[in-house]
Amino acid sequence: MTRTADEDLDDVETVAEPMVAVYRHDLHKMRGRSHEAAVDVYADVQVNEPVPLGADRDAALLSRLRGEPEETVSNHKSPYRLSLLAGSTPRPDDPGPSEHGLGFQDLVKSSDPEELHARWVTSDIAGAYHESMFVPYTSLKHHTLLAAALLDNYRAGHGFDDLYLVATNPGDDDVTDVSSALSAESVVPHRTVLWTPEIALYVTVEPGDRPAARLGDTPAMSFADTWSRLSGHPLDVGGEERWRMLDAELRRIRSWSTALAFIEDFVGLHGDAA
Amino acid sequence: MIRVQQLLFEVEGSYYGHPYFVTGNALFNAIARRADAATRRSLHVSTGVFVPGEYGTYPDRHSQSGRAGKMGMSLQPVEAYEDLFLFRDAAHRWLKESRPRDAHNTHDVESHGGRLAFASSKRFGRPAEMRANKRTMSWFVHCYVHADEEGVVPLDADVVDGVRVGGARNYGLGELSLADSQVVDVGALDFSAVNDASTHRIELLSPYVLQSECPGADRQSVPWWWDNDENLRRRDTRFVDGVDVYDVATVDHGQVVGYAGDDPVSTAVNGVLRVGTHSRFGFGEFRVRSASSDRVPARAKAGAVRADGGDV
Numbered sequence: 001m002t003r004t005a006d007e008d009l010d011d012v013e014t015v016a017e018p019m020v021a022v023y024r025h026d027l028h029k030m031r032g033r034s035h036e037a038a039v040d041v042y043a044d045v046q047v048n049e050p051v052p053l054g055a056d057r058d059a060a061l062l063s064r065l066r067g068e069p070e071e072t073v074s075n076h077k078s079p080y081r082l083s084l085l086a087g088s089t090p091r092p093d094d095p096g097p098s099e100h101g102l103g104f105q106d107l108v109k110s111s112d113p114e115e116l117h118a119r120w121v122t123s124d125i126a127g128a129y130h131e132s133m134f135v136p137y138t139s140l141k142h143h144t145l146l147a148a149a150l151l152d153n154y155r156a157g158h159g160f161d162d163l164y165l166v167a168t169n170p171g172d173d174d175v176t177d178v179s180s181a182l183s184a185e186s187v188v189p190h191r192t193v194l195w196t197p198e199i200a201l202y203v204t205v206e207p208g209d210r211p212a213a214r215l216g217d218t219p220a221m222s223f224a225d226t227w228s229r230l231s232g233h234p235l236d237v238g239g240e241e242r243w244r245m246l247d248a249e250l251r252r253i254r255s256w257s258t259a260l261a262f263i264e265d266f267v268g269l270h271g272d273a274a
Numbered sequence: 275m276i277r278v279q280q281l282l283f284e285v286e287g288s289y290y291g292h293p294y295f296v297t298g299n300a301l302f303n304a305i306a307r308r309a310d311a312a313t314r315r316s317l318h319v320s321t322g323v324f325v326p327g328e329y330g331t332y333p334d335r336h337s338q339s340g341r342a343g344k345m346g347m348s349l350q351p352v353e354a355y356e357d358l359f360l361f362r363d364a365a366h367r368w369l370k371e372s373r374p375r376d377a378h379n380t381h382d383v384e385s386h387g388g389r390l391a392f393a394s395s396k397r398f399g400r401p402a403e404m405r406a407n408k409r410t411m412s413w414f415v416h417c418y419v420h421a422d423e424e425g426v427v428p429l430d431a432d433v434v435d436g437v438r439v440g441g442a443r444n445y446g447l448g449e450l451s452l453a454d455s456q457v458v459d460v461g462a463l464d465f466s467a468v469n470d471a472s473t474h475r476i477e478l479l480s481p482y483v484l485q486s487e488c489p490g491a492d493r494q495s496v497p498w499w500w501d502n503d504e505n506l507r508r509r510d511t512r513f514v515d516g517v518d519v520y521d522v523a524t525v526d527h528g529q530v531v532g533y534a535g536d537d538p539v540s541t542a543v544n545g546v547l548r549v550g551t552h553s554r555f556g557f558g559e560f561r562v563r564s565a566s567s568d569r570v571p572a573r574a575k576a577g578a579v580r581a582d583g584g585d586v
Contacts, residue, residue, distance in 0.1 A: 065371055066572070072374045084380050137377055211507070220573035224365040228528030231505040238510040241293070245383065245390055248293040251364045251528060252379045262380070270390075 012053075015046040018155065019113035019190065022148045023120055025051050027108055029140055030129050032079045043105045055151035058160060059143055061219040062256035064135045073136050081130040082137050084258060085265040114189040118181035120145055121195045127261060139261035145193040146256060149203035152190035158205045160219060164212040165226050166202040167234035170195065194260045196267040198243075199234050201260065223259040224251050242270045276460040276543065278420045279428045282325070282349050282361075283437075283450035285413040288384055290391035290447050291440025294364075294527070295480070296322030296415055298556020299513060304437035304450075305419075305429065313429070316422040318548070321480045321556040322415040322439070324392075325361045326378040330368040334571060335467060336360065341370075346414055349454040354464040355542055359561050361416040362479050367571055378411060391440075391447065415450055418458075420547060428457050460546055465539045471564030474533035476500060476545070480559040481509060481524035483551040488513055488520045491551050496525065499541065501532030513552060524557070530569075538562050 014021040024047040028038030038048040050056070076082060103125040110116050120126055126141035153163055170186035175197040181187045186200045194201040203215070211232030216222055228251045235243035246266050253259040268274060291300060302319040309317070330345025332338045337353040345368055350360055360368060369375040382393040398409045421427045431452055440448035468474070485493045496506065509526040512519050535541055542562040550558040563569070 061572075072372060073377075082377075084377055085383070135374075137374060216568075216570065216573055218573050220570045222570045222573060225570050228365075229530055230507060232507055233509065233526075242390060245293040245381075248364070249380050251294070252366070253376045254365060254367075255376050258376045 012050045014049045014052065016049060017111070017113065018052050019148070019152060020111055020116060021046070021049045022051050022055065022151050023113070023116040023144060024108040025049060025056060025147070026131075026140060026144060027104065029079065029131070030104055030126070043109055045108055045111070047108055051147055051151060053151060053154040055154055056147045058150050058219040059147035059256075060131070062146055062221065062223075063131060063138050063143055063258060064221070064255060071134050076136045077133065078136070079129050079133070080136075081128060081139055081261065083265050084137055084253070084262050085269065114182065115178070117145075117148060117189050117192075118178045118187065120148075121187065121192055122176070122178055122181050127264060131257060135255070135258075137258045137261075138255055139257040142193065142257035142260035145260075146203065148190045149193050153203065153205060156205075160215065161217050162205045163203055163215045164205065164207045165215060165230070166204055166207050166210050166212045167227075167230055167232075168200050168202075168210050169234055170197065170200045194263060196264055196271065197273050198267045198271050199263060201263075221254040221256070223256045224254050227251060227259070246270075275462075276420070276547070277427050278358075278418050278458050278460050278546065280349050280352070280416070280418045280454075280456050280458060281429075281434060281452065282347075282454040283322070283415045283417075283434075284327070284347075284453045285324075285392075285394040285415060286449040286451050287394055287447045288386070288391045289394065289413075289440050290386065290389060290442050293381075293392070294321075295324065295556075296417070296439045298322075298417070298480075298554075299552075300439045301417055301437070302555055304439050305434055308433050308437070309429070312423055313421070313426050313433075316426055317429075318420050318422075318554045319556060320417045320419070320548070320559060322417040323362055323364060324381070325414040325416050326366065326369065326396075327412040327414050328378045329370040329373060330366075331370055333360070333368055335567065337464065342368075347412070347453065349456050352456070352458045352463070354466075355460075355468060358458070358460070358463070358546060359479070362559075362561070363569075367569075381413070386442070386447075389441075391442075414453060428455065431455065460543055465542060467564060467567075468538050468542050468562055471538070471566065473565035474538045475563050475565050476531050476533050476541075477561045477563060477569070478525060478527045478529045478531075478559075479545075479561055480527050480548070480556050481511060481522075482549070482560075483522055483524050483557050484508070485523040486513060486520060486551050487522070488515065488552070491520075494550055497549070499533060499535035501534035506531070513555070522552070522557075532565070533562065 027047045129140040130136045131138040131140050131143045173184040173186045174180045191202045191204045211230045211234050213226045213229040237244045237247050298319045298321050301322050306314045325346045327347040331341050335356045337357050366379050382396050384391050384393050396411045435452035437450050438448045507526040511522050513522045545560040548558040
């Protein structure tokens with residue numbers, strides 16, 4: 001087993017329970033603040049704590065380049081994510097971060113890790129923000145879910161190179177809100193990194209007989225590579241042109257959080273519920 | 275001499291067709307109706323891979339190094355076997371890191387009366403509150419042809435320039451203009467990276483046909499020289515011959531298997547010329563790689579850095 005975390009990151013201790021802290025670790029990005037200017041306490045809970053076992057850093061490497069960031073998109077000085085599908089921010093009429101107070105609290109306030117996962121995996125608000133101004137097509141929502149999935153797997157003693165991407169159709173599950181996420185069979189706490197009516201994605205060591213592909217030795221911007229190696233098709237690509245188009249695009253996208261946000265945008269626009 | 279002609283087209287109109295690539299069959303038929311009998315009889319056409327007309331950097335395993343300007347808008351020198359595949363992988367790992375690569379490499383989708391088509395170019399507009407920036411990127415299509423008969427390849431520019439592919443061609447969709455062309459002798463390329471490796475993998479670049487409903491088409495099993503324990507992803511597709519449409523069952527492109535044969539260089543050449551049923555029309559293309567090389571460049575680098583105990 002190899003673990004990619006540095007030794008010093010292994011020693012990180014959090015005030016909140018680690019599987020709670022991971023869902024609160026990047027609140028400062030939604031509030032438009034730098035890591036240095038981030039507050040420690042928000043809505044009476046500990047926020048912006050470093051994530052143990054290098055899970056945050058590894059999740060970041062799945063979606064953006066290592067090293068000093070460079071600006072890739074000029075003129076996008078905004079905390080909002082740019083949609084690959086729409087070419088614009090998903091919430092162009094948004095009134096701005098200050099109006100989001102209540103929505104932000106829902107994403108961090110609970111001390112129940114499973115409830116926090118259910119809130120993030122169903123959140124629209126979190127999906128409206130990017131990971132970094134330098135790479136505005138990334139998604140803070142999916143970065144956080146990937147970090148939580150890695151942390152949960154690492155805490156169970158698995159290394160990055162033990163992990164699989166698993167892709168399924170959620171079947172008859174009602175993919176709507178937090179309470180449906182908490183009761184749905186297709187939602188596995190912390191391991192479900194994408195949950196839409198057409199497709200659900202998991203990061204896990206137990207692929208079973210579901211369509212799956214290994215994540216590889218180390219975290220890298222490898223979504224296209226991993227997706228195109230899946231052992232089966234989670235989407236009905238034999239039957240419908242729209243799913244062939246989505247599949248074709250996913251074989252091109254290298255950043256993980258960008259790809260997961262792209263699937264959500266695509267299903268929102270072209271899925272049956274649209 | 276194994277003569278292959280690479281062709282790079284600029285996409286002039288919206289494309290309403292097979293979304294993974296322009297099929298070899300579509301390209302063959304578009305070219306054949308403008309070509310002579312020998313060409314129709316003996317031409318083999320690969321799939322057409324969509325290429326963003328964007329800035330790039332040569333990958334590590336390429337005979338050239340450094341930056342190459344707007345790499346996607348012209349063909350690049352081919353001296354080594356690996357160079358053949360620069361534009362053959364939809365992930366386009368050559369795209370420059372300092373630009374929004376994923377935005378350049380995904381198609382804008384247009385709806386024509388409910389039918390979804392790929393736009394021929396991509397405009398990088400900005401949200402309304404941002405300063406205007408109307409940079410436009412064009413899409414290109416890369417394919418290659420070879421022939422059983424002498425004198426067919428290279429094709430003349432006026433035979434291939436302006437061909438139309440996909441649906442709604444009568445409405446101006448799917449026009450391709452020739453941007454670049456070059457002839458490569460596959461037999462004269464440097465195969466040392468394949469030769470030097472002790473174990474190899476095979477990466478399917480186009481679907482491999484298992485069964486086709488076409489009259490006379492052979493049913494095929496997975497080749498013995500593919501070493502694979504896991505499930506191979508299948509995909510059903512169609513083969514159009516005039517007014518007839520035939521179901522075709524394939525192993526889906528993108529799958530990677532081990533190599534169990536003992537002549538990797540010959541296999542590598544066969545992969546360029548393609549194997550199996552309907553290989554004349556783009557099916558059965560594959561690349562041979564050293565099993566120790568990683569398709570994802572950042573992962574190969576990360577492994578090296580950590581092995582040195584360096585900071586990542």
